[in-house]
Amino acid sequence: MELLNVYKDLCKNDRWYNAYCSTGENSNGKILFFLNTNYRNLWVFEAGYNVFKEIENIGRDQWIHNENHGEEKEKQHTVNMLRSKIFSRAANKYYRNKKGLTFGDMLEGNFSKEERWIIIYLTILNGYFANMPNYIKIRSNDIVNMMEKRGINKKDYIDMLKDFIDSCDIGDTEIYMHDYLYFDSFYKNFEDIDFLQVFINASDAERTKLKEYVKSQPKNREITKKETCTISYKYKSTGSYVKSTLIDNAKIQYFSLILLNDTYEDYKSFIDYALKKYSEIYKGIDIKKIKKFIDSHEAVYKLIYEEVFNIVKYSLNFREEKEVNEQEVNLNEKIDDTDASSFDKYNKVSTVLKKLAKTNSNYRCELEDFFGCQYFTSKESHRNYVEVHHLIPRAVGNDFENSLEVVENYVTLCPHCHRLLHFGEDVERKPALHNLYLKRKELLHEKGLDISEKELKDYYLIEN
Numbered sequence: 279m280e281l282l283n284v285y286k287d288l289c290k291n292d293r294w295y296n297a298y299c300s301t302g303e304n305s306n307g308k309i310l311f312f313l314n315t316n317y318r319n320l321w322v323f324e325a326g327y328n329v330f331k332e333i334e335n336i337g338r339d340q341w342i343h344n345e346n347h348g349e350e351k352e353k354q355h356t357v358n359m360l361r362s363k364i365f366s367r368a369a370n371k372y373y374r375n376k377k378g379l380t381f382g383d384m385l386e387g388n389f390s391k392e393e394r395w396i397i398i399y400l401t402i403l404n405g406y407f408a409n410m411p412n413y414i415k416i417r418s419n420d421i422v423n424m425m426e427k428r429g430i431n432k433k434d435y436i437d438m439l440k441d442f443i444d445s446c447d448i449g450d451t452e453i454y455m456h457d458y459l460y461f462d463s464f465y466k467n468f469e470d471i472d473f474l475q476v477f478i479n480a481s482d483a484e485r486t487k488l489k490e491y492v493k494s495q496p497k498n499r500e501i502t503k504k505e506t507c508t509i510s511y512k513y514k515s516t517g518s519y520v521k522s523t524l525i526d527n528a529k530i531q532y533f534s535l536i537l538l539n540d541t542y543e544d545y546k547s548f549i550d551y552a553l554k555k556y557s558e559i560y561k562g563i564d565i566k567k568i569k570k571f572i573d574s575h576e577a578v579y580k581l582i583y584e585e586v587f588n589i590v591k592y593s594l595n596f597r598e599e600k601e602v603n604e605q606e607v608n609l610n611e612k613i614d615d616t617d618a619s620s621f622d623k624y625n626k627v628s629t630v631l632k633k634l635a636k637t638n639s640n641y642r643c644e645l646e647d648f649f650g651c652q653y654f655t656s657k658e659s660h661r662n663y664v665e666v667h668h669l670i671p672r673a674v675g676n677d678f679e680n681s682l683e684v685v686e687n688y689v690t691l692c693p694h695c696h697r698l699l700h701f702g703e704d705v706e707r708k709p710a711l712h713n714l715y716l717k718r719k720e721l722l723h724e725k726g727l728d729i730s731e732k733e734l735k736d737y738y739l740i741e742n
């Protein structure tokens with residue numbers, strides 16, 4: 279069957295049409311688009327930041343209420359701002375953390391639009407959108423895997439993205455002649471047709487015919503009800519998938535694929551590489567100026583780099599704790615963990631709490647009744663060797679008003695059970711997590727940490 283006929287037939291299917299025109303949580307319009315379904319394009323961070331700055335340190339009950347929307351006008355931005363760790367929350371108020379202050383410095387720094395883009399991108403890299411820690415990196419790896427399954431290698435896909443970005447100046451209708459648009463639109467098989475695969479397998483002449491057809495179609499579904507066209511409707515000029523969103527999508531994917539799948543000698547070579555690659559796209563940007571800005575906020579960017587590449591591991595600590603002076607430690611303070619200097623503070627608090635958690639559990643694994651754990655004796659403590667795990671992962675601390683650094687969130691585990699929770703198959707992690715959740719649910723609630731089991735499973739990336 280010809281590509282164009284396959285496409286026309288599918289467009290008559292309302293389910294297919296709606297699935298590909300929507301970016302909703304359960305719609306098909308998600309996987310390739312997914313890299314920024316949660317923020318549409320990077321500029322929302324500027325808009326969100328400015329809204330948030332206005333309500334900084336103002337109690338939520340005093341926010342402006344919008345009668346039409348029912349919710350506070352500011353609320354729509356809260357998730358992005360918290361999950362990109364630009365703002366933190368405490369006692370029902372939002373405040374700029376160190377990363378947020380850096381973001382503000384960038385806005386006031388007289389950077390051009392293109393210069394700001396790369397700084398924003400680097401700033402949100404360690405965000406955890408869609409409940410997924412390190413979201414951008416995980417999703418960019420998903421894209422590579424999905425393309426390779428269809429026989430498109432990483433390099434070819436990157437070339438396609440680059441070509442699309444390089445031709446940003448093309449008109450709105452010419453955009454329909456780009457393969458990238460079709461990749462962005464049909465990444466997932468629907469019912470029994472994987473349209474992207476059919477597209478990939480078609481000849482150039484077949485593809486051109488399809489693209490010419492899409493280009494010629496009106497962009498309003500009301501007009502096109504009989505002879506409908508999914509793509510031209512999806513990318514209609516008034517829709518949410520306008521050209522600028524598409525280009526931003528392509529840029530995010532491009533940078534994620536070239537930056538996040540590589541290894542770097544150190545933080546500096548990562549930044550240099552990112553800026554070098556960016557300057558290949560925008561010749562007019564002032565690399566030195568951007569570099570100087572990033573250098574002067576090194577503590578923030580270094581931590582982002584270390585989190586993105588898993589260089590710092592908060593929870594899987596195999597060594598026993600060194601002694602700290604407990605007098606020096608303030609357990610009630612919520613730590614701003616958005617720059618590298620908070621590390622020392624965090625380590626001290628964590629050391630005290632780990633020791634307390636072990637004592638509370640009498641040096642036994644909290645999954646003992648479930649797995650029947652075995653112990654050996656630690657030469658340091660002369661007790662059972664046990665480790666401590668954050669039940670609610672530290673990376674998602676910004677989702678909570680109250681600090682996660684409380685003994686109620688510290689779970690004592692034997693090495694077997696601890697590694698199981700981090701590295702096991704979902705089918706084995708799920709009952710273990712369920713068991714711990716039941717034990718801690720009430721205790722966490724008493725500390726103002728309310729979480730459902732579903733939310734907790736989402737944080738562990740366990741599919742239901």
Ligand SMILES: [Zn+2]
Nearest residue numbers: 593594667668
């Ligand atoms: Zn752990």
Ligand SMILES: [Zn+2]
Nearest residue numbers: 643651692695
């Ligand atoms: Zn155990």
